[in-house]
Amino acid sequence: MKAAPFAYVRPTTVGDAVSELVDADGDAKVLAGGQSLVPVLAMRLARPAILVDIGAVDGLSSLRRIGDTVEIGAAVRQRRVERDDLTTSVPLLRMALPWVGHRELRSRGTVCGSLAHADPAAELPAVACCLRAELDVVGPDGARTVPALEFFIGAMTTVVGPAEVLVAARFPVADRGEGFGFAELARRHGDFALAGVATRVALDDAGAVREAVLCAFGVSDRPVRRDVTDLLTDDEAALREALEPVATALVDTAGDAHGSAGYRRRLLTVLAARELIAARRRAEEAR
Template identity: 65%
Template structure:
């Protein structure tokens, strides 16, 4: 199918973008890898597309205070994937090869994936696991939203219809931290049937100090839990199986039942937590 008719504007300043969004039924266009299929299937019919790629402020990709990585709304996923600066946030580098295909990542944006908020997408899970900060601009000014509060449901976020997501800020890895990321999909590049992102921090003696785990493809949004005590359990597989029964609540479909996704989550959680722990201990060895 073809998209329904729409007007197209390409402002050069963020204030002009906000003015266009305030004027009525408009949608932001950055990479278009999520929006264009929605239009083609006529699941959305905005009157105006507001292309933000000419806004210089949204092209920012830089290291900021404390080594955190700030990514502007128009920065391509492929740029982030290949940049040396991304090494400061290892979990992004682990997740990025799973995001669609290389050709899609050359157009798709990191912030666009967060704003789209597909519950089976990889980058929202990374943002939730690392407790990234998402900056939103709108009629009431700018505000910074923790990723744990930003994702409100399937394709639903804390950004309103007249807002634009300006950037995301990922905290840099700290000494003694290790990371894990894994997913199961029908084919490489497909959305995950189930996936996990993990971060584990250890003390100087190698003992677990803190662990966080985020599941995706298992609910209507990324689900994050403090799993410090889970990782300390002598039978980690049994502990993650119990955790799966709590966090996996997505309905079954043609590709996998709820029970199947719980089994996938349990296996992935065990594997990636163990990997993250080994990597963290290597950091302090």
């Protein structure tokens, strides 16, 4: 379990990081927290010629409020996001973070690293999709902003090119009358989820449901989001029943030893109904 030899660079600007990636011609990996990448290297499932450590890149350690969003730089660690008062304005992020691995992993792992790694069962990509976060990507041709819903294109695959770096993610802060829910089931706390959901319910000034959204993870090759505004009811049993066809459509996995596709459909239905109702209750409280 030792990584194969690699060259290591620790650039201090985004430009230098991109130059290193360009020079490596596809045989480089970006290293931030490394909590997903290093196991892959240790098992020699990847043998990149060079690691470009963005931990010292100027500006990527910033965590700040920009307008109605919280912007998280690519070097910002998950535990910092979990602790910083600033992120209470993005409640879904705070709800999801304790589910990300273990404390020991969140000490080093970054929010953007989790997004760029794009594990289908990871929590943060689902949060980004549920909230329609915006992701900033910089490459040799300049910078671009990608909506979260267009960012994930397959299992561990994103639109980030081999010479590009995800430099920041912006999560919208919660509005008045918005409530959220988050739950997942894993065999053991910290393991990847068999299935999980992030939910968001927005009420209008009169208290009527303006929008209800669920985003499921661990059930497909990427987080999958559905608008379920028309389905939302206060009756959990009825909601479960109404969500069954949605779950059937969303679960796109053959299942594995830990849970069949049918089990995951059932799990998703139960978790989604529970967390949509919880989100609605919280939305009422936030009016």
